[in-house]
Amino acid sequence: MEAHGFLQLSHPSPLLLSLAGKLFAASRHFFEDESAGEKERCRRVPPANSGWVGQGVEKLDAKGSDDLKECGCLYTTLASGRAFNIKVFTEEPKQPMPSLLAGETELIADFIAACHSLCMGLLEGMALSLSLPKDYFTSRHAPQDPAGTALRLLYYPPTTTGSAPLVRAGAHSDYGSLTLLFQQEGASASGLQVLLPSSSSADGKGGEGMQQGGEWLDVPAAPDRVLVNIGDLMEAWTAGRWPSTVHRVLVPPHTSTGARLSIAYFLHPADDVRLHRIGGVAAHGEGGAAGGGSGRGRVFEEGMTSAEWLKERFRATYI
Numbered sequence: 001m002e003a004h005g006f007l008q009l010s011h012p013s014p015l016l017l018s019l020a021g022k023l024f025a026a027s028r029h030f031f032e033d034e035s036a037g038e039k040e041r042c043r044r045v046p047p048a049n050s051g052w053v054g055q056g057v058e059k060l061d062a063k064g065s066d067d068l069k070e071c072g073c074l075y076t077t078l079a080s081g082r083a084f085n086i087k088v089f090t091e092e093p094k095q096p097m098p099s100l101l102a103g104e105t106e107l108i109a110d111f112i113a114a115c116h117s118l119c120m121g122l123l124e125g126m127a128l129s130l131s132l133p134k135d136y137f138t139s140r141h142a143p144q145d146p147a148g149t150a151l152r153l154l155y156y157p158p159t160t161t162g163s164a165p166l167v168r169a170g171a172h173s174d175y176g177s178l179t180l181l182f183q184q185e186g187a188s189a190s191g192l193q194v195l196l197p198s199s200s201s202a203d204g205k206g207g208e209g210m211q212q213g214g215e216w217l218d219v220p221a222a223p224d225r226v227l228v229n230i231g232d233l234m235e236a237w238t239a240g241r242w243p244s245t246v247h248r249v250l251v252p253p254h255t256s257t258g259a260r261l262s263i264a265y266f267l268h269p270a271d272d273v274r275l276h277r278i279g280g281v282a283a284h285g286e287g288g289a290a291g292g293g294s295g296r297g298r299v300f301e302e303g304m305t306s307a308e309w310l311k312e313r314f315r316a317t318y319i
Protein backbone atom coordinates (compact mmCIF):
# COMPACT_ATOMS: atom_id res chain seq x y z
CA MET A 1 0.00 0.00 0.00
CA GLU A 2 2.72 2.48 0.90
CA ALA A 3 4.82 1.57 -2.11
CA HIS A 4 2.18 1.38 -4.81
CA GLY A 5 -0.96 2.94 -3.42
CA PHE A 6 -2.98 -0.13 -4.22
CA LEU A 7 -3.56 -3.65 -3.02
CA GLN A 8 -5.57 -6.65 -4.11
CA LEU A 9 -7.82 -8.30 -1.55
CA SER A 10 -7.83 -11.97 -2.44
CA HIS A 11 -10.43 -13.13 0.08
CA PRO A 12 -13.18 -10.53 0.23
CA SER A 13 -16.48 -11.58 1.77
CA PRO A 14 -18.39 -14.17 -0.27
CA LEU A 15 -21.48 -11.95 0.05
CA LEU A 16 -19.69 -9.03 -1.60
CA LEU A 17 -18.47 -11.23 -4.46
CA SER A 18 -21.87 -12.75 -5.01
CA LEU A 19 -23.50 -9.30 -5.10
CA ALA A 20 -20.82 -8.11 -7.52
CA GLY A 21 -21.56 -11.05 -9.83
CA LYS A 22 -25.27 -10.18 -9.87
CA LEU A 23 -24.55 -6.50 -10.42
CA PHE A 24 -22.27 -7.30 -13.37
CA ALA A 25 -25.15 -9.18 -14.98
CA ALA A 26 -27.54 -6.28 -14.39
CA SER A 27 -24.97 -3.82 -15.69
CA ARG A 28 -24.40 -5.75 -18.92
CA HIS A 29 -28.15 -5.99 -19.44
CA PHE A 30 -28.47 -2.22 -19.02
CA PHE A 31 -25.59 -1.22 -21.31
CA GLU A 32 -26.32 -3.76 -24.04
CA ASP A 33 -30.10 -4.00 -24.05
CA GLU A 34 -31.42 -0.66 -22.84
CA SER A 35 -32.85 1.52 -25.61
CA ALA A 36 -30.96 4.60 -26.72
CA GLY A 37 -34.00 6.67 -25.85
CA GLU A 38 -34.13 5.34 -22.31
CA LYS A 39 -30.41 5.96 -21.80
CA GLU A 40 -30.90 9.46 -23.11
CA ARG A 41 -33.75 10.03 -20.67
CA CYS A 42 -31.40 9.15 -17.81
CA ARG A 43 -28.40 11.08 -19.10
CA ARG A 44 -26.19 12.80 -16.58
CA VAL A 45 -27.00 16.49 -16.49
CA PRO A 46 -24.08 18.59 -15.25
CA PRO A 47 -23.25 19.64 -12.64
CA ALA A 48 -24.78 16.44 -11.19
CA ASN A 49 -22.53 13.41 -11.37
CA SER A 50 -25.29 10.84 -11.44
CA GLY A 51 -26.88 9.37 -14.52
CA TRP A 52 -25.86 7.73 -17.75
CA VAL A 53 -22.73 9.00 -19.48
CA GLY A 54 -22.30 8.18 -23.17
CA GLN A 55 -19.10 7.52 -25.08
CA GLY A 56 -16.71 10.37 -25.69
CA VAL A 57 -18.00 12.42 -22.78
CA GLU A 58 -15.33 11.71 -20.21
CA LYS A 59 -11.62 12.05 -20.48
CA LEU A 60 -9.75 10.78 -17.44
CA ASP A 61 -6.38 11.76 -18.86
CA ALA A 62 -6.79 15.48 -19.56
CA LYS A 63 -3.98 15.40 -22.13
CA GLY A 64 -4.90 12.08 -23.76
CA SER A 65 -7.74 10.89 -25.98
CA ASP A 66 -11.39 10.54 -25.00
CA ASP A 67 -12.22 7.44 -22.98
CA LEU A 68 -13.82 4.56 -24.88
CA LYS A 69 -16.53 3.87 -22.38
CA GLU A 70 -20.07 4.34 -21.24
CA CYS A 71 -20.98 4.53 -17.61
CA GLY A 72 -23.85 4.74 -15.21
CA CYS A 73 -23.15 6.62 -12.04
CA LEU A 74 -25.23 6.06 -8.96
CA TYR A 75 -24.72 8.40 -6.06
CA THR A 76 -24.83 6.59 -2.81
CA THR A 77 -25.77 8.84 0.02
CA LEU A 78 -29.03 8.40 1.84
CA ALA A 79 -29.73 12.08 2.23
CA SER A 80 -28.38 13.92 -0.75
CA GLY A 81 -31.17 13.58 -3.27
CA ARG A 82 -28.62 13.19 -6.00
CA ALA A 83 -29.18 9.62 -7.03
CA PHE A 84 -30.94 7.87 -9.81
CA ASN A 85 -34.50 7.34 -8.71
CA ILE A 86 -33.67 4.85 -5.99
CA LYS A 87 -36.07 5.35 -3.10
CA VAL A 88 -33.62 4.07 -0.56
CA PHE A 89 -31.20 6.86 -1.39
CA THR A 90 -33.43 9.84 -1.76
CA GLU A 91 -36.93 11.12 -1.34
CA GLU A 92 -36.50 13.64 -4.09
CA PRO A 93 -34.80 12.05 -7.05
CA LYS A 94 -32.94 14.33 -9.40
CA GLN A 95 -32.25 11.59 -11.91
CA PRO A 96 -34.64 9.01 -13.35
CA MET A 97 -33.63 5.37 -12.99
CA PRO A 98 -33.38 3.58 -16.36
CA SER A 99 -36.03 0.90 -16.78
CA LEU A 100 -33.59 -2.01 -16.93
CA LEU A 101 -32.01 -1.03 -13.63
CA ALA A 102 -35.21 0.00 -11.91
CA GLY A 103 -35.79 -3.52 -10.61
CA GLU A 104 -32.30 -3.74 -9.17
CA THR A 105 -32.44 -1.10 -6.47
CA GLU A 106 -32.29 -3.63 -3.65
CA LEU A 107 -29.25 -5.33 -5.18
CA ILE A 108 -27.57 -1.97 -5.70
CA ALA A 109 -28.31 -0.86 -2.14
CA ASP A 110 -26.97 -4.16 -0.74
CA PHE A 111 -23.85 -3.90 -2.86
CA ILE A 112 -23.22 -0.33 -1.74
CA ALA A 113 -23.65 -1.34 1.90
CA ALA A 114 -21.16 -4.21 1.47
CA CYS A 115 -18.63 -1.93 -0.25
CA HIS A 116 -19.00 0.69 2.45
CA SER A 117 -18.52 -1.85 5.17
CA LEU A 118 -15.33 -3.19 3.55
CA CYS A 119 -14.00 0.36 3.22
CA MET A 120 -14.75 1.11 6.87
CA GLY A 121 -12.76 -1.93 7.95
CA LEU A 122 -9.83 -0.80 5.83
CA LEU A 123 -10.06 2.76 7.15
CA GLU A 124 -10.03 1.56 10.75
CA GLY A 125 -6.85 -0.39 10.14
CA MET A 126 -5.33 2.56 8.33
CA ALA A 127 -6.12 4.93 11.21
CA LEU A 128 -4.62 2.54 13.75
CA SER A 129 -1.49 2.14 11.68
CA LEU A 130 -1.03 5.92 11.88
CA SER A 131 -1.59 5.83 15.67
CA LEU A 132 -4.80 7.77 15.20
CA PRO A 133 -8.09 6.99 16.95
CA LYS A 134 -9.66 3.98 15.27
CA ASP A 135 -12.60 6.05 14.04
CA TYR A 136 -10.53 8.96 12.70
CA PHE A 137 -11.41 8.19 9.08
CA THR A 138 -14.63 6.23 9.53
CA SER A 139 -16.32 9.03 11.48
CA ARG A 140 -15.66 11.27 8.48
CA HIS A 141 -17.32 8.82 6.11
CA ALA A 142 -20.67 8.31 7.84
CA PRO A 143 -22.95 6.63 5.28
CA GLN A 144 -25.98 8.80 6.05
CA ASP A 145 -24.15 12.08 5.40
CA PRO A 146 -24.22 13.65 1.93
CA ALA A 147 -20.96 12.82 0.21
CA GLY A 148 -19.36 12.50 -3.19
CA THR A 149 -19.21 8.73 -2.77
CA ALA A 150 -20.37 7.09 -5.96
CA LEU A 151 -20.93 3.69 -7.45
CA ARG A 152 -20.12 3.54 -11.14
CA LEU A 153 -21.01 0.82 -13.55
CA LEU A 154 -18.48 0.97 -16.39
CA TYR A 155 -18.82 -0.49 -19.84
CA TYR A 156 -16.13 -0.45 -22.52
CA PRO A 157 -17.66 -1.56 -25.83
CA PRO A 158 -16.13 -4.32 -28.00
CA THR A 159 -13.24 -3.24 -30.20
CA THR A 160 -11.66 -4.60 -33.38
CA THR A 161 -8.08 -4.63 -34.61
CA GLY A 162 -6.59 -1.32 -35.42
CA SER A 163 -9.39 0.65 -33.88
CA ALA A 164 -7.86 3.72 -32.38
CA PRO A 165 -7.35 5.05 -29.81
CA LEU A 166 -6.19 1.99 -27.92
CA VAL A 167 -6.88 3.48 -24.53
CA ARG A 168 -10.16 2.58 -22.89
CA ALA A 169 -9.64 4.82 -19.88
CA GLY A 170 -6.83 7.35 -19.82
CA ALA A 171 -4.12 7.54 -17.16
CA HIS A 172 -5.41 9.12 -13.99
CA SER A 173 -5.62 8.74 -10.27
CA ASP A 174 -8.94 8.67 -8.45
CA TYR A 175 -10.06 11.69 -6.50
CA GLY A 176 -11.30 10.52 -3.15
CA SER A 177 -10.20 8.47 -0.16
CA LEU A 178 -10.34 4.90 -1.44
CA THR A 179 -11.67 3.15 -4.54
CA LEU A 180 -12.83 -0.44 -4.69
CA LEU A 181 -12.59 -1.84 -8.20
CA PHE A 182 -14.27 -5.03 -9.38
CA GLN A 183 -13.26 -6.71 -12.62
CA GLN A 184 -14.57 -9.70 -14.52
CA GLU A 185 -12.78 -12.74 -15.82
CA GLY A 186 -11.50 -13.28 -19.36
CA ALA A 187 -9.28 -11.77 -22.02
CA SER A 188 -11.61 -8.93 -22.94
CA ALA A 189 -11.74 -7.91 -19.29
CA SER A 190 -8.00 -7.40 -19.04
CA GLY A 191 -6.15 -4.18 -19.76
CA LEU A 192 -5.98 -2.50 -16.37
CA GLN A 193 -2.51 -1.22 -15.55
CA VAL A 194 -1.06 0.72 -12.65
CA LEU A 195 1.96 2.96 -12.87
CA LEU A 196 4.72 2.18 -10.43
CA PRO A 197 4.92 5.38 -8.38
CA SER A 198 8.69 5.50 -8.19
CA SER A 199 8.69 6.47 -11.84
CA SER A 200 5.78 8.92 -11.65
CA SER A 201 6.53 12.50 -12.41
CA ALA A 202 5.87 14.96 -9.66
CA ASP A 203 3.76 17.36 -11.67
CA GLY A 204 0.85 16.62 -9.36
CA LYS A 205 -1.66 17.19 -12.13
CA GLY A 206 -2.09 13.86 -13.83
CA GLY A 207 -2.18 13.39 -17.59
CA GLU A 208 0.46 12.22 -20.02
CA GLY A 209 3.20 13.72 -17.91
CA MET A 210 2.72 10.90 -15.45
CA GLN A 211 3.68 8.29 -18.02
CA GLN A 212 7.08 9.58 -18.99
CA GLY A 213 9.61 6.84 -18.38
CA GLY A 214 7.11 5.09 -16.14
CA GLU A 215 6.71 1.36 -15.83
CA TRP A 216 3.17 0.04 -16.14
CA LEU A 217 2.20 -3.06 -14.24
CA ASP A 218 -0.63 -5.27 -15.56
CA VAL A 219 -3.32 -5.99 -13.00
CA PRO A 220 -4.87 -9.30 -14.01
CA ALA A 221 -8.65 -9.41 -14.20
CA ALA A 222 -9.65 -11.70 -11.36
CA PRO A 223 -13.31 -11.88 -10.38
CA ASP A 224 -12.55 -13.21 -6.90
CA ARG A 225 -10.43 -10.23 -5.97
CA VAL A 226 -11.15 -6.65 -5.10
CA LEU A 227 -8.66 -3.99 -6.02
CA VAL A 228 -8.23 -1.18 -3.52
CA ASN A 229 -6.78 2.12 -4.77
CA ILE A 230 -5.67 5.05 -2.70
CA GLY A 231 -7.21 8.27 -4.02
CA ASP A 232 -5.71 11.74 -4.25
CA LEU A 233 -7.56 13.01 -1.24
CA MET A 234 -6.04 10.28 0.95
CA GLU A 235 -2.59 11.03 -0.42
CA ALA A 236 -2.98 14.67 0.50
CA TRP A 237 -4.54 13.80 3.86
CA THR A 238 -1.61 11.58 4.83
CA ALA A 239 1.09 13.85 3.40
CA GLY A 240 2.01 11.24 0.81
CA ARG A 241 2.31 8.32 3.24
CA TRP A 242 -0.22 6.50 1.07
CA PRO A 243 0.27 7.61 -2.53
CA SER A 244 -2.65 7.67 -4.93
CA THR A 245 -2.39 5.10 -7.71
CA VAL A 246 -2.04 6.22 -11.33
CA HIS A 247 -3.86 3.72 -13.52
CA ARG A 248 -5.37 3.30 -16.97
CA VAL A 249 -7.21 0.73 -19.05
CA LEU A 250 -5.84 -0.34 -22.45
CA VAL A 251 -7.53 -2.35 -25.17
CA PRO A 252 -6.05 -5.85 -24.77
CA PRO A 253 -3.75 -6.93 -27.62
CA HIS A 254 -6.06 -9.35 -29.46
CA THR A 255 -7.43 -9.31 -32.96
CA SER A 256 -10.75 -8.32 -31.57
CA THR A 257 -12.05 -8.12 -28.08
CA GLY A 258 -15.41 -8.19 -26.40
CA ALA A 259 -16.83 -5.62 -24.06
CA ARG A 260 -15.13 -4.96 -20.75
CA LEU A 261 -17.23 -4.28 -17.68
CA SER A 262 -16.00 -3.03 -14.36
CA ILE A 263 -17.61 -1.65 -11.24
CA ALA A 264 -16.01 1.04 -9.12
CA TYR A 265 -16.98 2.27 -5.69
CA PHE A 266 -15.44 5.69 -5.13
CA LEU A 267 -15.38 6.55 -1.45
CA HIS A 268 -15.30 10.18 -0.38
CA PRO A 269 -15.52 11.83 3.04
CA ALA A 270 -18.82 13.55 3.83
CA ASP A 271 -19.26 16.82 1.93
CA ASP A 272 -18.80 19.09 4.94
CA VAL A 273 -15.72 17.38 6.40
CA ARG A 274 -12.93 19.92 6.68
CA LEU A 275 -9.63 18.57 5.49
CA HIS A 276 -6.49 18.99 7.55
CA ARG A 277 -3.26 17.26 6.71
CA ILE A 278 -2.35 14.63 9.26
CA GLY A 279 1.11 15.60 10.41
CA GLY A 280 4.03 13.34 11.21
CA VAL A 281 2.91 10.33 9.23
CA ALA A 282 5.05 10.46 6.09
CA ALA A 283 6.70 7.11 5.49
CA HIS A 284 9.85 8.04 3.69
CA GLY A 285 10.62 11.49 5.00
CA GLU A 286 11.42 12.98 1.63
CA GLY A 287 9.89 13.82 -1.71
CA GLY A 288 6.40 15.08 -2.38
CA ALA A 289 5.25 18.63 -1.97
CA ALA A 290 3.26 17.61 1.08
CA GLY A 291 6.46 16.93 2.91
CA GLY A 292 7.03 13.21 2.61
CA GLY A 293 6.02 9.89 1.15
CA SER A 294 6.19 8.52 -2.36
CA GLY A 295 3.16 10.27 -3.82
CA ARG A 296 3.10 12.99 -6.40
CA GLY A 297 2.71 15.75 -3.92
CA ARG A 298 -1.06 16.12 -3.84
CA VAL A 299 -2.03 18.81 -1.39
CA PHE A 300 -5.27 20.44 -0.40
CA GLU A 301 -5.86 23.88 0.92
CA GLU A 302 -5.93 23.49 4.71
CA GLY A 303 -9.49 23.56 5.99
CA MET A 304 -11.19 23.18 2.62
CA THR A 305 -14.19 20.87 2.59
CA SER A 306 -14.38 17.49 0.96
CA ALA A 307 -17.09 18.84 -1.39
CA GLU A 308 -14.84 21.71 -2.48
CA TRP A 309 -12.02 19.27 -3.19
CA LEU A 310 -14.22 17.08 -5.37
CA LYS A 311 -15.63 20.01 -7.31
CA GLU A 312 -12.14 21.14 -8.18
CA ARG A 313 -11.14 17.65 -9.32
CA PHE A 314 -14.24 17.15 -11.49
CA ARG A 315 -13.54 20.25 -13.49
CA ALA A 316 -10.81 18.55 -15.55
CA THR A 317 -12.63 15.28 -16.30
CA TYR A 318 -15.59 16.17 -18.47
CA ILE A 319 -15.01 17.17 -22.07
Ligand SMILES: O=C(O)CCC(=O)C(=O)O
Pocket residue numbers: 154169174181183192247249261262263264
Ligand atom coordinates in the same frame (compact mmCIF):
# COMPACT_ATOMS: atom_id res chain seq x y z
O1 LIG B 1 -12.52 0.15 -15.56
C1 LIG B 1 -11.56 0.08 -14.82
O2 LIG B 1 -11.05 -0.98 -14.53
C2 LIG B 1 -10.95 1.32 -14.22
C3 LIG B 1 -11.86 2.49 -14.23
C4 LIG B 1 -11.27 3.64 -13.50
O3 LIG B 1 -10.13 3.64 -13.14
C5 LIG B 1 -12.10 4.80 -13.14
O4 LIG B 1 -13.22 4.92 -13.66
O5 LIG B 1 -11.65 5.62 -12.33
Ligand SMILES: [Fe+2]
Pocket residue numbers: 172173174247
Ligand atom coordinates in the same frame (compact mmCIF):
# COMPACT_ATOMS: atom_id res chain seq x y z
FE1 LIG C 1 -9.79 5.15 -11.70
